[in-house]
Amino acid sequence: xxxTTKKLSRRGFLSTSAIAATGTVLAAPPAIxxxxxxxxxxxxxxxxxxxxxxxxxxxxxxxxxxxxGELTITPVQxxxxxxxxxxxxxxxxxxxxxxxxxxxxxxxxxxVAGHLNxxxxxxxSHEEMAAxxxxxxxLDVIREAYAEQGIFQIGPVSYSGLTLYSNRALRTTEDFxxxxxxxxxxxxxxxxxxxxxxxxxxxxxxxxxxxxxxxEGAHWGSTSTGWGMNLQEVNKYIAEPDLLGHMNGEVFAxxxxxxxxxxxxxxxxxxxxxxxxxxxxxxxxxxxxxxxKKFVEEMGGELTQLDDNTIADxxxxxxxxVDDFSAKDPKYSGRVGEMLHEFQxxxxx
Numbered sequence: 001x002x003x004t005t006k007k008l009s010r011r012g013f014l015s016t017s018a019i020a021a022t023g024t025v026l027a028a029p030p031a032i033x034x035x036x037x038x039x040x041x042x043x044x045x046x047x048x049x050x051x052x053x054x055x056x057x058x059x060x061x062x063x064x065x066x067x068x069g070e071l072t073i074t075p076v077q078x079x080x081x082x083x084x085x086x087x088x089x090x091x092x093x094x095x096x097x098x099x100x101x102x103x104x105x106x107x108x109x110x111x112v113a114g115h116l117n118x119x120x121x122x123x124x125s126h127e128e129m130a131a132x133x134x135x136x137x138x139l140d141v142i143r144e145a146y147a148e149q150g151i152f153q154i155g156p157v158s159y160s161g162l163t164l165y166s167n168r169a170l171r172t173t174e175d176f177x178x179x180x181x182x183x184x185x186x187x188x189x190x191x192x193x194x195x196x197x198x199x200x201x202x203x204x205x206x207x208x209x210x211x212x213x214x215x216e217g218a219h220w221g222s223t224s225t226g227w228g229m230n231l232q233e234v235n236k237y238i239a240e241p242d243l244l245g246h247m248n249g250e251v252f253a254x255x256x257x258x259x260x261x262x263x264x265x266x267x268x269x270x271x272x273x274x275x276x277x278x279x280x281x282x283x284x285x286x287x288x289x290x291x292x293k294k295f296v297e298e299m300g301g302e303l304t305q306l307d308d309n310t311i312a313d314x315x316x317x318x319x320x321x322v323d324d325f326s327a328k329d330p331k332y333s334g335r336v337g338e339m340l341h342e343f344q345x346x347x348x349x
Contacts, residue, residue, distance in 0.1 A: 036069055036070055036071075036072065037070065037071050037072070037260070037261070038071075038072045038073075038074060039071065039072070039073050039074065039097035039098045039253070039257065040074045040076050040081065040096050040097055040098070041060055041073050041074065041075060041076060041096075041097070041098040041099060041100050041251075042076040042077075042078075042080055042081055042082070042087055042090075042096055042098075042099050042100075042101070043056050043075070043076070043077065043078060043099070043100045043101055044078050044084045044087075044101050044102050044105070044203070045077070045078055046077055046078040046079075046203065046204070047077045049225075049228035049229070050228050051224070051225060051228055051283075051284075052077070052228075054283065055276075055280050055283065056075055056100055057075050059073075059100065059157075059251075059272070059276045060073035060074070060075045060100075061073075062272055062276065063268070063269055063272050066268050066272060067265055067268055070265060071261065071265050071268075071269070073098070076096075078203070081095065081096055082095065082096065084101070084105065085105060087099045087101055087105070088105070088106050088109070088149065088151065091151060091252065091253065091254045092149055092150040092151055092254060093254075094254055094256060094257070096254075097253060097254055097257040098251070098252065098253040098254070098257065099250075099251070099252055099253075100157070100249065100250075100251050101249060101250060101252075102117070102184075102185075102249050102250070103116040103117040103185070103248065103249070103250050104117045104184040104185025104186070105184075107185060107186070109149070110145050110146060110149060110332075111145075111325050111328060111329040111332065111333045112141065112142050112145045112325070112329060112332040112333045112336055113142070113145075113146075113250075114185060114186045114321075114325055114333070115138060115142065115322075115325070115333065115336045115337070115340065116133075116139075116142050116153075116156055116248055116250055117185045117186060117247065117248055118162075118186070118244050118246065118247045118248050119186050119190075119244070119318050119319075119321065119322055119340070120162070120186070120187060120190050120243045120244050120314050120315065120317075120318035121243075121244070121314065121315040121318050121319075121349065122244065122245075122318070122340060122343075122344075123244075123245050123246060123343075123347075124245040124347075125245055125246065126158050126245075126246050126277070126278060126281040126282075128245070128246075128343075128347065129156070129158065129245070129246045129248065130274070130277070130278075131343075132339070132340070132343050133155070133156055134274075136339050136342075136343060137339070138336050138339050138340075139153070139155060139156070141332055141335050141336050141339075142332070142336065144332065145331075145332040146252060147255065150254065150255050150256075151252050151253070151254065151255060152252060152253050152254070152255050152258035152259075153250065153252050154250075154251045154252055154253060154258075154269060154270060154273050155250070155251060155270065155273040155274060155277070156248035156249065156250055156273075156277060157248060157249045157250065157251060157273060157276055157277045157280055158246045158247070158248055158249075158277045158278070158280055158281040158284070159221045159222060159225060159246075159247050159248065159249050159280065159284060160221065160222035160224070160225070160242075160246060160247070160280075160281055160284030160285050160288055161221075161222045161223070161242030161243070161244055161245060161246065161247065161284075161285075161288065162187060162219050162221065162222065162242055162243040162244040162247045163219060163221070163222050163223040163226055163238060163239075163242050163243075163288070164181070164217060164218075164219050164238065164239040164243065165217055165218050165219065165220075165226050165231040165232070165235040165237070165238055166179070166181070166216065166217030166235055166236070166237045166238070166239060166304075167210070167213075167216045167217060167234075167235055167236050167237070168216050168217060168237070169236075169237050169302070169304045170217075170237065170239040170304055170306060170310075171304055171305060171306060171307055171310070172306075172307055172309070172310055173194060173195070173309065173310045173313045174195075175310075176191065176194040176195045176196045176310075177195040177196070178195065178196070178197055179191075179195075179196040179197060179216055179217060180196075180197050180198075180199055180214070180215050180216045180217070181196050181197070181198055181199070181215065181216065181217045181218060181219070182198070182199055182200070182201045182206055182209065182210075182215045182217070182218035182219070182220075183196075183198040183199075183218070183219060184200070186318070186321050186322075186325075187219060187243065187244075189321045189324070190314060190317045190318050190321055193317035193320065193321070194313065194314065194317060199214070199215055201214070201215060201218075203220070203229065206218055206220070206229060206231075207229065207230055207231075207233075207234060210231070210234035210235060211234050217235060218231060218235075219243075221247060221284075222242065222247070222284050222285075222288050223238065223242075223287075223288040223291045223292055223295075224284050224287035224288045224290075224291050225284065227287075227291045232291070232294075232295050232299050232301065233299075235301070236301060236302065237301065237302050237303070237304050238292060238295060238301060238302075238303050238304070239303075239304050239305075239306055240303050240304065240305055240306065241306065241311075242288075243314060246281060248277075251273050315349075319341075319344075322337045322340055322341075323337065325337060326338075
């Protein structure tokens with residue numbers, strides 16, 4: 001059995017609803033002419049966020065260009081065709097062909113999606129995340145679980161770290177007690193064990209919730225993705241280090257849509273997903289550094305430091321959450337959970 005009390009080093013840990021589309025084009029059936037295919041790909045990101053264009057739209061355009069239009073990806077904003085929470089069903093049923101989205105939305109239905117999303121302290125770099133998913137074979141198991149839902153899981157896309165924005169200075173485990181934080185996914189389960197009180201708030205309501213004190217903090221990906229939601233305007237603190245070196249989004253397609261592609265198109269899409277993950281990781285990491293500097297120097301915010309005992313508690317509770325997932329879903333989460341324990345042993349965490 002893995003020793004879940006072993007402390008994660010500070011260095012390792014540190015590394016570690018918008019308006020619906022009004023046009024009829026996005027809602028139209030996919031065009032298939034002269035052998036070409038069009039996929040509509042919906043994200044959970046609303047337009048207006050810098051990374052909607054810089055990451056998501058560029059990803060769609062990259063596939064279209066690489067396939068010379070044989071596969072054209074039409075980007076669809078948050079809630080553009082269906083509400084975010086219905087995207088998995090919509091892709092399964094063929095109302096959408098694909099999605100560029102966030103695995104935490106499906107963990108009640110596909111528990112192993114929590115492993116795809118990422119666990120606190122699980123990996124400290126993009127390379128470690130990719131090694132776990134592709135080299136150890138975790139993604140193969142995750143794909144089995146998605147296939148049961150009629151979905152082909154193409155792969156993860158890194159969103160960089162998990163940053164806690166807060167209106168409460170967080171330094172010790174005791175500081176988390178009763179903290180009302182907007183949180184989702186495995187992180188919410190860990191924060192609950194820390195004594196916090198996670199609340200579920202849609203992205204479109206998050207700013208006002210923080211303004212009015214309904215929430216005392218939030219995480220929305222990394223510092224820079226949270227910045228795109230203007231969290232820096234309604235929070236006084238950012239806790240360091242980030243709780244996760246690289247938190248993942250995901251790209252998936254309906255099984256029928258995926259199977260209809262030729263092997264060459266499948267290979268091209270898969271490679272672009274992997275390349276985009278690496279590119280997005282660097283893209284977000286650099287902006288995280290710039291925005292943290294701006295938060296202090298221009299916004300008057302403060303970076304607070306989690307102490308060593310708090311970091312150790314976070315890692316310990318995170319591994320407990322991994323084991324909880326394994327107990328509830330031995331078929332998939334159990335297998336990936338064992339891989340994660342072994343991965344932690346290999347990396348000396």
